[in-house]
Amino acid sequence: MALFVAALAVALGVSFICSLAEATLLSLTPSQVAQIAQRRADVGALWRRFKAEIQAPIATILLLNTAAHTIGAAVAGAQFDKVFGRQWLWLFSLFFTYVMLQFTEVLPKTLGVRFNRELAVMIARPLHLAAWLLRPVLRMIHWVNRPFETAPAPGRMPATIEEITVLAGLARLANQIGPQQERIIVTATRLAELRARDVMLPTEQIAFLSTSQTLADALLTAHIDAHTRYPVCEQGDPHRVVGYVNFKELVYYMRTNPNDWRLQGVIRPIHFVAPEESAADLLRAFVSQHIHIAIVRDASGKTLGLVTLEDLIEELVGELEDEFDRLPRMFHSLSGGTWMIGGGLPVKELAARLEIPLGDAQGTVSAWLTRCLGRTPRVGDEHIESGVKFVVRRVRRGRVFEAVAMRTPG
Numbered sequence: 001m002a003l004f005v006a007a008l009a010v011a012l013g014v015s016f017i018c019s020l021a022e023a024t025l026l027s028l029t030p031s032q033v034a035q036i037a038q039r040r041a042d043v044g045a046l047w048r049r050f051k052a053e054i055q056a057p058i059a060t061i062l063l064l065n066t067a068a069h070t071i072g073a074a075v076a077g078a079q080f081d082k083v084f085g086r087q088w089l090w091l092f093s094l095f096f097t098y099v100m101l102q103f104t105e106v107l108p109k110t111l112g113v114r115f116n117r118e119l120a121v122m123i124a125r126p127l128h129l130a131a132w133l134l135r136p137v138l139r140m141i142h143w144v145n146r147p148f149e150t151a152p153a154p155g156r157m158p159a160t161i162e163e164i165t166v167l168a169g170l171a172r173l174a175n176q177i178g179p180q181q182e183r184i185i186v187t188a189t190r191l192a193e194l195r196a197r198d199v200m201l202p203t204e205q206i207a208f209l210s211t212s213q214t215l216a217d218a219l220l221t222a223h224i225d226a227h228t229r230y231p232v233c234e235q236g237d238p239h240r241v242v243g244y245v246n247f248k249e250l251v252y253y254m255r256t257n258p259n260d261w262r263l264q265g266v267i268r269p270i271h272f273v274a275p276e277e278s279a280a281d282l283l284r285a286f287v288s289q290h291i292h293i294a295i296v297r298d299a300s301g302k303t304l305g306l307v308t309l310e311d312l313i314e315e316l317v318g319e320l321e322d323e324f325d326r327l328p329r330m331f332h333s334l335s336g337g338t339w340m341i342g343g344g345l346p347v348k349e350l351a352a353r354l355e356i357p358l359g360d361a362q363g364t365v366s367a368w369l370t371r372c373l374g375r376t377p378r379v380g381d382e383h384i385e386s387g388v389k390f391v392v393r394r395v396r397r398g399r400v401f402e403a404v405a406m407r408t409p410g
Contacts, residue, residue: 004079008096011072015104018065021127023112024119025050025057029163032117046124059138060131069100161189180317187316194279199315200296200305203238204376205398209245210236214261215254222247227396229293231306232267239303241295243267270295275304283312327366327401337407340393341365343400354405356386366400384408 033051037044050057073096080092112119131138168185171177177185209218209232222230228247234240245266253266271294273282285291286309296305327344331353334340341350343366350365351358360371369390370376372383377400381392389408394401 001079001083004076004083007072007075007079011068011076012099012104014068015065015072015100016108018061018068019104019108020112020119021123022058022061022065023109024116024123025054025061025127027113027116028120031163032120036117036120040121043121043124046128047120050124050127055142056131056138057127059141060127060134063134063137063141064130069104073100164189184316191283191312191315192278192280194315195275196273196277196279196282196294196296196307197275197304199279199282199311200275200307201311201397202305202376203303206231206238206306207395208233208236208238208241209263210234211242211263211267212236213263215250215263215266216261218245218263219250219254222250229308231270231293231295232263239297239301241270241272241297241303244270244293272297273307274298279312279315282307286312327364327396327399339405341403341405343369343396343402350405354386354388356388358385365403369400369403 028047028051030051033044033047036047076096077089077092081089084092165186168177168182172179172182207221207227207230209221209230211232212235213221218230222245229244230247231241231244234242245263245268249266253260257265271285271289271291273285273294273296275296275298282294286294292309294307295303296307297303328342329344329346330340330342331345331350332340339354343364345365347358347361347363347365347368351361358368360368362368366377369381369383369392372385373381376398377392377395379392379395383390387408389406391404391406392400393404
């Protein structure tokens with residue numbers, strides 16, 4: 001009788017503890033592990049190891065749980081047969097099955113999930129000790145399972161990142177945050193995956209100033225392109241960038257130093273980055289070093305593009321448009337058969353106002369001129385169609401901001 005009671009107690013007790021540990025292990029999230037580590041660094045370190053190499057603790061728990069079930073049922077059944085007889089064995093089997101399901105599966109796993117953080121502190125060291133004692137058996141199990149194990153899919157997001165994005169979605173569904181806040185959280189988690197080459201403005205769309213320009217010429221170029229900061233290159237070579245100038249300082253310097261026409265007096269040092277540098281590191285550098293623009297260049301020193309603080313912020317919150325980013329839709333008649341037109345004006349409206357046919361009249365004037373030129377527009381580019389010459393007057397981020405239309409003779 002004593003052996004029967006002992007077998008029941010050991011089987012139920014060990015199985016209860018194993019189910020409790022299994023539920024705690026599988027339900028603990030990385031954020032909960034971090035909270036535990038703040039209070040108990042040693043326990044937090046153990047749980048980080050368990051979560052990183054989950055096969056060892058899971059195998060330990062399942063090994064002990066299966067042994068308790070199998071051996072406990074066999075010994076208890078044999079002792080019951082001796083004490084009470086074979087005729088009641090079927091009834092004991094039903095009762096034992098119910099008790100095992102209720103008190104060693106359902107109840108402990110419910111408790112493990114509900115009180116996982118509290119239980120984690122008590123379970124960590126015993127689980128670590130059990131895994132250490134069963135290490136030879138676990139190695140054999142790992143060796144047998146190795147042919148069936150698969151490597152993680154390339155590019156798969158870490159579990160912590162997936163958890164953050166899912167929580168952001170749940171918070172939005174619960175009306176705790178808005179869609180814009182959810183976008184910021186989700187895109188911020190993926191910022192480290194983006195590289196400078198993914199967010200940069202290509203070289204052909206950059207408005208450079210040159211050291212060969214006078215202050216007046218530089219001011220005229222800056223006025224046409226309508227930016228705040230301009231990279232400056234040596235003698236017009238975009239691969240020899242020497243710094244940048246601020247439009248406000250350009251105007252102020254011209255007013256306070258009218259006799260000094262050189263551009264060198266207002267050039268500031270510029271930050272250079274590699275195309276492989278992550279957008280997260282770029283944003284951190286921009287904020288900590290108070291940087292607004294950086295030149296992207298390769299190992300050979302070739303300029304590949306330009307990254308601005310605005311570009312990085314747009315990756316988080318979406319497109320930011322100021323009064324110059326939104327293409328104007330104006331159509332102003334000047335003198336002598338000349339018109340000033342905005343890049344945002346629909347081409348069909350332009351054709352109707354000029355009373356001329358225009359081929360491929362889809363989209364805006366900016367998109368139409370880009371298609372006609374076959375490349376990114378530049379200031380001064382010309383296109384003639386149906387007796388009208390279109391001249392690009394201002395360009396903003398690779399798009400036509402303003403253009404002039406004039407009748408051609410004949």
